[in-house]
Amino acid sequence: MTDAALLEVRDIVVRFGGVTAVGGVSFTVEDQQICGLIGPNGAGKTTLFNCISGIYRPNEGEIRFAGSTVTGQPKHRMIGLGIGRTFQNLALFKTLSVRDNVLAGAHHLGRAGFLACGLHLPWVGREAAALGAEAQRLMAMLDLESVAEVPVASLPFGTQKRVEMARALIGQPRLLLLDEPAGGLNHGEVDELAGLLRRVREEFRLSILLVEHHMNLVMSVSDKVVALDFGKKIAEGTPFEVRNNDDVIAAYLGEAPHDRAA
Ligand SMILES: Nc1ncnc2c1ncn2[C@@H]1O[C@H](COP(=O)(O)OP(=O)(O)OP(=O)(O)O)[C@@H](O)[C@H]1O
Numbered sequence: 001m002t003d004a005a006l007l008e009v010r011d012i013v014v015r016f017g018g019v020t021a022v023g024g025v026s027f028t029v030e031d032q033q034i035c036g037l038i039g040p041n042g043a044g045k046t047t048l049f050n051c052i053s054g055i056y057r058p059n060e061g062e063i064r065f066a067g068s069t070v071t072g073q074p075k076h077r078m079i080g081l082g083i084g085r086t087f088q089n090l091a092l093f094k095t096l097s098v099r100d101n102v103l104a105g106a107h108h109l110g111r112a113g114f115l116a117c118g119l120h121l122p123w124v125g126r127e128a129a130a131l132g133a134e135a136q137r138l139m140a141m142l143d144l145e146s147v148a149e150v151p152v153a154s155l156p157f158g159t160q161k162r163v164e165m166a167r168a169l170i171g172q173p174r175l176l177l178l179d180e181p182a183g184g185l186n187h188g189e190v191d192e193l194a195g196l197l198r199r200v201r202e203e204f205r206l207s208i209l210l211v212e213h214h215m216n217l218v219m220s221v222s223d224k225v226v227a228l229d230f231g232k233k234i235a236e237g238t239p240f241e242v243r244n245n246d247d248v249i250a251a252y253l254g255e256a257p258h259d260r261a262a
Helices: 045-052 075-081 098-104 114-118 122-141 157-169 187-204 215-221 239-243 246-253
Strands: 007-016 019-029 034-038 060-065 083-086 175-179 207-211 224-229 232-237
Touching: 007 045, 019 045, 019 060, 019 224, 019 232, 034 045, 034 187, 034 215, 045 175, 045 207, 075 083, 083 157, 098 122, 098 157, 122 157, 157 175, 157 187, 187 207, 187 215, 207 215, 215 239, 224 239, 224 246, 232 239, 232 246
Parallel strands: 034 207, 034 224, 083 175, 175 207
Antiparallel strands: 007 019, 007 060, 224 232
């Protein structure tokens, strides 16, 4: 193990035609750290997230994960390397049950291909049993056991978000990217989410990079916060430092982000 951070984002630039969505951003996420990524609408958070999860290839810069360059790798490779994510607007199989959605997150872990399954080889059954047990453990942890066999489409939004998190976790990520996990949740659910994120970090010994507008949540769970505005990093530090940074305050003055003052 070297001293290098788990995730290193170096001088990333992303342009869409004439728009520079991300204009040379660098930061790191350490092993088992929770890092919040904040900024007003259009600051470049989602674009940066999409580069780290392999959806976009940056025009310039480098992304290093666990000591290796992963810039521009497709998203299935990123998942295989240990970068899991959830989406702002959910990306679940709506007609499938909670259990099947969670298991779908493990497809890259199994060794069993079509032939091995067809031949009913013994290790195929052992592998399926182990994944089934892990899905059960995750559903228990995320309070999903009572809806395990229910199609996700019929569940409340907050519950579907927990299904997405379980699906990401079964893939055994070392870094979990969460895109606005508090979006659409009520106050009670946001409080529970804060506790859940800490438990997930402890239990799975992973790092979390969190894009979030809900300032109370970001400031209460993050070890470190990175603030963007107009595609540039304007602050990086502890939640206290970033919350009191003049550039961050100025960037937010034009907006009214929820609960900022709290
Ligand atoms: N596919 C795209 N094509 C053209 N411009 C884009 C595209 N995606 C993002 N942009 C632009 O890039 C800039 C950064 O957008 P981005 O969605 O990354 O910001 P954000 O911080 O995630 O905003 P929000 O908080 O509203 O989700 C914005 O000016 C946006 O209009």
